[in-house]
Amino acid sequence: MKNFDFCTDIPTLGEAKIISPLKKHTKPGEPEKRFISDDARVIVDVQINRLQSDLKKNSSFDQAGPREKIYFDPSKLKCAIVTCGGLCPGLNDIIRSIVLELYHIYNVKTIYGIKHGLQGFIPDFQHDVMNLNPDSVSGIQNTGGSILGSSRGTQDIGMIVDCLERMTIGILFMVGGDGTLMASKRIVEEIEKRNLKISVIGIPKTIDNDIYLVSRSFGFDTAVDVATLAIKGAHNEAIAYPNGIGLVKLMGRHSGFLAATAALAQQDANFVLIPEVDISLDGKNGFLQALENRILHRKHAVVIVAEGAGQKLFDKQQKKFDPSGNIVLQDIGLFLKEKISQWFKAKNIPISLKYIDPSYIIRSLPANANDSVFCGFLGRDAVHAGMAGKTKLLISFWNNHYVHVPMDAASGKRKNLDPQGKLWQSILEATGQDTFFTD
Amino acid sequence: MKNFDFCTDIPTLGEAKIISPLKKHTKPGEPEKRFISDDARVIVDVQINRLQSDLKKNSSFDQAGPREKIYFDPSKLKCAIVTCGGLCPGLNDIIRSIVLELYHIYNVKTIYGIKHGLQGFIPDFQHDVMNLNPDSVSGIQNTGGSILGSSRGTQDIGMIVDCLERMTIGILFMVGGDGTLMASKRIVEEIEKRNLKISVIGIPKTIDNDIYLVSRSFGFDTAVDVATLAIKGAHNEAIAYPNGIGLVKLMGRHSGFLAATAALAQQDANFVLIPEVDISLDGKNGFLQALENRILHRKHAVVIVAEGAGQKLFDKQQKKFDPSGNIVLQDIGLFLKEKISQWFKAKNIPISLKYIDPSYIIRSLPANANDSVFCGFLGRDAVHAGMAGKTKLLISFWNNHYVHVPMDAASGKRKNLDPQGKLWQSILEATGQDTFFTD
């Protein structure tokens, strides 16, 4: 990861002049809350060379955390939360954390939940707004999904900002992926154009863990946990039957992080296919021949395929887009299932092929303990950032610290699994698979 | 369940004259092992009417358990175990329990594991035989699947018995479903024809829990446990999106026990479709209209469908059979997914439909604690029955006791979910669904 260039400051709505209520909480004799200075930064790239003499000072992020002075007056502030896109473990933890922090710590009592993603801003859909408070978020972290619901696809940016104006929202918390962050940026731009004092804080959500400048995204750890169940199942089915093949499709539209990490967590896979590494199916160096070799020698095989792997295998003409503007991927899982069956049928080798697609079971789980703690910090830091009047930023975890990432820096790019890196090299060692499959 | 008529005794290979080693274990002063008399029976039908004066004495089963005298000489006995058909939680528990009981308690030291189901008997397949002993079964209960592997389909009965003769097997333990039990019966008949002294003990396996005269089959409880995850997932997806529909396919080729029990364990389903209750899709009283009504009024719905439900909806000509002779069911899950999409598309109602098929994740799990204990008893009682020289029987659990069920009584029939009974009526109450859907 080279040439970071985030010298742009995080924009603010204005000077933060109000003493933070966190300050007032402190009793005499108690240690003071440690506020984070606006000058506190976290270095972006920690890898240096011994011979290197200096570091560019610009390559750093704002540290997230409570500020001693805040911009909004809590007693008059209204906030809104919206969750967008596919489900992901931890959404309810984030909602709860934002609400509790606003309500109990900053004394903000008016918090709206926008229902069903961006649709909730648009009058035509007629989705009610939820009032959020400690009661309405009690226990929600034990349930998967999102109490606010979600939807895919973007909506008219102007109408969204109209809605924010009508509702006199001061801070909007947007939890979502790629598409949502793109929309967030455009919402901020529209807000700026109208000269409104609305802060927009993004909390990046992706079960694929591939958002740029975000080292870890919430829900990923839970997803890995449960993906191992599917891999175990595939393994048990594969070894039970003569020439047994277990084929598991895991999430990962553009990146193989989930497929690779789950394959390390439950080391039963013989082949892992990911978007970052092209594969060839046919030919003597192709995947199908390699699979056949494995079956002939070992009588069973487990294959993990990320949903975005092998997209070059499909006909280019067929590209479609979903309501969020994401490319509708061809289903590599069912495609591979078909291709494997055909291959072995043609060779007259009987196989027992089992296909497992745990997608929605994983997406709709509650967060595990680790993700739950993580979501708590993300939510609280989102609140601190918003209260301080900052805007157009994402709450990110980077080099073991919570930081503010400018929306401009993160959007439109993507984090990819490096085929030369530690994770993929470990997969190559664990599976023994070739690197990879050319005709 | 009426008109039981099992007056036929369980066949035996000959008089049991040898004092059981369990007897010798008893030290002076210790309580004696309680042996089960061959006259001990368990009543089949416990439901009586207050006005009824008597019970037919024939309607009873042999009690399972250790006999004071056994038929086989442990020091010379060879046993074999085979697991057949689809995977099911608990197979390894059963194998382990049989091996430990034979080895430690009866001092039988030669125990073979036949690999990959009935294929393992047939020379052409060249599957090795495993030697089973306490070391080779240590810890296997913590893993799903079967260490012996499995296969589907039957094999030549004569060649199977040839193999038993060549290996001089005394007791064959067969763990399998419908088809396997049918094969077991034919194996016993061939053994009788050849006048061999080989006991065949069946342990009924079905994740569908639908074997006749078997009130509970191992692995079912584990299956229900994990099926609830899929239902929760479907529910969370359904409520998150406008007009969300979660569709879960569960096992159950001919019976709705798993679908119904899981629906009671995790009460999120609005519709449960099972083989025992015909459904009509179209028309104003059909399922699709009912689903539409639900969506219009409540905006979300969860549907659970057993894999064997709605088979009448398919074209009759297309009937196929798998290697085990089971009818290849049309895939009602994908069929329903398609039909639901078409229905709402035609009505121009946007929906968000998520399809979950947890089948292989469930089948390949290790048994939970409850099933593990249950499998232990089944395995031990199978050993006791075989050592006593009994044959042509299944180990069953009935009215809270372990019993011997004659193979003739159980095979060729099936246990069905009674649409008038407690389980289905509870589903109707829990879902509020109609009973059911006529055109």
Next chain:
Amino acid sequence: MKNFDFCTDIPTLGEAKIISPLKKHTKPGEPEKRFISDDARVIVDVQINRLQSDLKKNSSFDQAGPREKIYFDPSKLKCAIVTCGGLCPGLNDIIRSIVLELYHIYNVKTIYGIKHGLQGFIPDFQHDVMNLNPDSVSGIQNTGGSILGSSRGTQDIGMIVDCLERMTIGILFMVGGDGTLMASKRIVEEIEKRNLKISVIGIPKTIDNDIYLVSRSFGFDTAVDVATLAIKGAHNEAIAYPNGIGLVKLMGRHSGFLAATAALAQQDANFVLIPEVDISLDGKNGFLQALENRILHRKHAVVIVAEGAGQKLFDKQQKKFDPSGNIVLQDIGLFLKEKISQWFKAKNIPISLKYIDPSYIIRSLPANANDSVFCGFLGRDAVHAGMAGKTKLLISFWNNHYVHVPMDAASGKRKNLDPQGKLWQSILEATGQDTFFTD
């Protein structure tokens, strides 16, 4: 289990004349709900001898389930639910099931939750009454404990009935153990004395699974599930250290069902100590010598002790009683820990002893899927019994059927683990332990 003698009918409050609302639910063309006739009975003792000619017709229970005619007018009925004694997985499932059945199926809209057990009836404690309805029980089954709370100890019976009168309760559902069922009986007697029309339905609760005439009690299966974690832990600690000993205390005040069943579910124990089998600690045939022999030969040992085991080892003078009138047991776990340490210290054998007491972790869990389904049936059948005007009964599961057990038949007795029976004999085989330990 001999000489059952339950010819006494279940008492009723009067003739059931009202057509059940379940009847009215039935639409034309639908199958009718299958109502249970008052003459339908379930045989108590299913074990017969082949030579036996007849069965005593009296040895049977009423079948539980909906009656075609009911006693109470739903539109005017008020019901109350109370949960008493120690926590047990499934309490919330039972509460939820009763409330949903009353509310949705019988249209009873007034349902009170009495807080903190019998204390809730007594004005001095000032516990509020909860209004129960589908909203207030939504999702509670996912949480352990009881939303009504509980308390130990009995209260003044007259004051309890005063409270029922003041609140004009028609049906009281009491969920509790031994002591609670005793109190229930006395409440019914006081109700009879006052000529009130109040039905009292008991739902037996015991994590020890030792209530007489109740083959399975809710929560037990969940308890076994989680107790295996503690046994695994004890095993891993024991084998890791030289002369490692893992000592696990499990629930079981008067019976060893949980200790024994968990020991079968997770077969790592070398010694299982239960109340039904006396133990001697010292002497050459005592437990401590046996443990020493094990340590010398195998270097590690796992011991499971039920909390009520070995009470004879304590000084008789020290007997104390808790508020519920139960004997306060001496803590055998800590006692054994001390005795084992002393024994090996005296012999100068270094050991590594780890003590695990998972009691409250287990008691406060939510029910697993199996218990959840079970609790649903218990709750619904409790409602059916109460609506029909029956009283002074327990809902029990017996020979695979749900039945009414007269309170008089069940109270004051206890189900014990039979040291000659299948469960304990399996433990002796699994552990190899002597049967047992005399001086």
Next chain:
Amino acid sequence: MKNFDFCTDIPTLGEAKIISPLKKHTKPGEPEKRFISDDARVIVDVQINRLQSDLKKNSSFDQAGPREKIYFDPSKLKCAIVTCGGLCPGLNDIIRSIVLELYHIYNVKTIYGIKHGLQGFIPDFQHDVMNLNPDSVSGIQNTGGSILGSSRGTQDIGMIVDCLERMTIGILFMVGGDGTLMASKRIVEEIEKRNLKISVIGIPKTIDNDIYLVSRSFGFDTAVDVATLAIKGAHNEAIAYPNGIGLVKLMGRHSGFLAATAALAQQDANFVLIPEVDISLDGKNGFLQALENRILHRKHAVVIVAEGAGQKLFDKQQKKFDPSGNIVLQDIGLFLKEKISQWFKAKNIPISLKYIDPSYIIRSLPANANDSVFCGFLGRDAVHAGMAGKTKLLISFWNNHYVHVPMDAASGKRKNLDPQGKLWQSILEATGQDTFFTD
């Protein structure tokens, strides 16, 4: 964390001249393995100030990972692994990862497992040595504990090095905590004195997560996962009974990381007591008065106490040391239980106090998916470091990278929870507790 000063290089046994077998694995056309240069470093302190102009170049660690050239000749190398101190989830993952990497990737075929910690080096204990290979480590990651066993306490350093010499060990992998790392350092010093070519690689193990310069220790995440069960249990018991108090003791001899993180993962605690924050029990600002206030106002309370909290409350004279030289802590859990009981008894307030100590259940668990992946990387990087001839280092995770930490830098210090930091401030917000309790 200030003033890092790790300019000392990691010592090496000699020049690494041998081409790594990883190099040879690479086929033409495949991407090359990305080797880590010895000049690649990771910055220690990523927190900078915007106004700061430069970074000290010395504050950095070696990056861990495979080197292009190695020191040892794999065909002649013998390695040994030892696990020391208390059990921790992930030990078997580490062992397995080291063995597979040595065996499959570096072709080192002689790998010894030293049994029962440092005892295994000392002849008097007569512990056998295990031969480790892919078969002997197959599946061990699914089991808690350590297949090598462990022991507490140090042993004679000279005798340990004697043993290494006799066995001609080239690389010793030591997995252990504080005391073990101290011993490692002394072993290296003895090795240097004798001029031996033995590399010693430490893998820091602490369920308390408090090793200096180690941002995350393996097993911690699993521990948090399961600690939440105990907290849920305490909460359910507390709210069920009038004046219910749930008291949970968690690990944490010198640091509150586990107590605090678990308290954030399951936000039911009202008080969290940790070693880093002194507490006063008595007096009007003491903990007991605060607990009483909570009970009077809210009727229930959950208290989490780290095992090392409140040590100042104990009498100084009583200090004892265990075989590892660690201070034997007074048991704060049982102490608090007693003090709480006395306080409320004196005030004549009846309470229901439940005490939960899940220690050994947690320590002996298998690693969860997240820890399992983490352990895999630690083990592989330990092998890479050793093969390159480096020594006297720990494998650590720091700022999201795997690094080499010099033993001299890490030993004798400890990571503490900062009462001014994000974690503890979040606890104060979540619990609302005072900061803290002075007389």
